[in-house]
Amino acid sequence: MRFIATGDWQLGMTAHFLSAEARPRYQRARLDAIRRIGELAAEREAAFVLVCGDVFESNQLDRAIVARTFDVLNDFTVPVVLLPGNHDPLDASSIYDSQAFVARQPAEVTVLRDSTPFEVVPGVEIVGAPWFSKRPLSDLVASATADLAEVAPGSVRIIAGHGAVSSLDPDRESLATIDEANLRHILDSGRAQFIALGDRHATYSVTDRIWYPGSPEVTSRREDDPGNVLLVDIESESHVVSVEKIPVGQWTFTVIEAGVDSDDDVSALEARLAAIPDKDRTAVWLVLTGTLSTAAKARLDEVLDHAGDLFALVSLWERHSDIAVVAADEDFAGLGLSGYLQESLDELADRAAGDDASASTAQDALGLLYRFARSGA
Template sequence: MRFVHTADWQLGMTRRFLGAGRPGQAAGEAQARFAQARLDAVVALGRVATDEGAAFVVVCGDVFESNLVGPDVVGRACEALRGFTVPVLLLPGNHDPADAALVTRRADFARRCPPHVTVLDRAGVHEVAPGIEVVAAPWTSKRPLSDLVADQLRALDPAPSGVVRVLAGHGAVDVLSPDAHDPAVVHTDLCRAALADGRVHYVALGDRHSTWALPGESRIGYSGAPEVTSHDETDPGNVLVVDAGPDGAVVRPVRVGRWAFTRDHATLDSDADLAALDARLSALAAPERTALRLLCEGTLTLRQRARLDDVLAAHVPVLAALEVDTTELVTRPDDADVEALGLSGFAASAAAELAADAADAEALDALGLLHRLAGTGGER
């Protein structure tokens, strides 16, 4: 039996650093494109399900960013789901738990929800089709007081002959969780035991945004988010196509995400280094879908630092976001910096004194201001 395992769509997510306040563009313009990209990823995974001949799609929690998303997010989500040609099962997670405010119980969702979509807000066994069962372990609050996956596994008998059974859960597994005292941590030994005795044939999890499988056991794992959500993720943007049965499972990731939240590092000590950085940024394959955090280190003259500012400013309007850390970058004026100002008399003497005292941050700022003022009338 083949199905698609996905999770953590978090529709309605905002990333306020995306494009905010960029020259020539409205603040948040990149955020709107990012929100659309999350919906595009949902549409893309629907095509994957059709192309792969999947029996169903299971979304293991956090379909929405929260239960408070607006009707526009709900309406667009339902329209994206309408294009699926197979059953879609939505499990409430920690972002959208099945409490009194559950978004999928709202009238605006009920009005637009396609008939092939089922919300797994009731724990236990759900028959998807003859011979196919999904065991749901939904979150009903933000702070569960037990391992919800283990609660469902303990209640199961081995699957009947001819039935393939998938458990859908959400939360951190014990081998990854930093909080050993969290009562909601998913215990992987109990999952292994349930696989071994045939109570379930695959454990589909959500919560971790990077694709991950338990070492030595590919039948327990996270699909990851279908579109990137953070710079800290190692392998987002995938869904999993799973062929599961009593004798095992074959799991294959398929990429649907198109955005990248990346980190880069540049050592800058010369004009050649600056040119290389400019070329590297220019060579990005999809800058409009790239949020970059750049760490710069090294030592530059004042003229070179101005050139760095120009290089970065030229790429800001194109990138989805550019965050630059220059705390490890030293600016050290040289004689050529003072000469390049073209000053005379008292102004020249003041510039020379500032350059001599460039270890002082205020002196360096003042010299930088002089350099910018002197450079406003022509090319730097």
């Protein structure tokens, strides 16, 4: 028996950090990733697709997002099972009870609304642990599996949960942390053959039979292995499990760290950015440290401005960056400054050399003055 495990689709994610131009492309890419999951299920002859929580970004979404989701899911050739998570819990405002969802829910799409074993295909059942609020007061997976009997011979049982397992250093104030020892006991006692979990957006193997598939499209610069789904094979008689990680995402979020202490360093950063493929689907956060002359800093600004036109995002991660600017006399020699401009230069140079809060502002202003004077030369 073969199925696809995925999770954390978070359809409707706003991605506020992206530009207004890039944001719609990113939202479309998330739907495209879901479409690729359906195609993959057909190509690899998977029996069904299991989504382990956070199908939607929230319970308050425009109905068009639900409609577009169903438009994609209608093309799936296998059943799709959805588990409500912390972003889309089964609370009073649940998106799963909205008119937009209920009126057009495809016949092959099932929402796990409780922990009653659901036979998704003959001989295979899923036991889900749906969220009913954003702050559960207990381990939902433990509650959902407390009374499970041993799996009948020739059958397969899968547990679908959402949240952080105890070994992943979760929020210590959360009462919903999933007890990993209990998960292992469930498997060892033959009460299930596989446990698929959502909430962690990067693919991660807790054990050979407990997995986080991760989000099918990257959502954060902190994710170390996003953009995948899991193709899971479980032998019905021996219950031997094999898991294959398959990439489906198209976007990349990356952090680039570089020292910039010279014009050559700026050129090296420029080349490094130029070598990145698929720039319109890549968001870059820069961690830059060093000391530059005004001329070199102005060139760095030009490099970043140009990169910003090509990439989905190029952002200086201010909290981790530290670039000092030194106003060297040779930077402005030959620019023909006089009168008010020369007076401004002298004043800014004095302030930029200081160590108070205005020094950084003065350094930025020097760069602007340099670029302005050079463009008019």
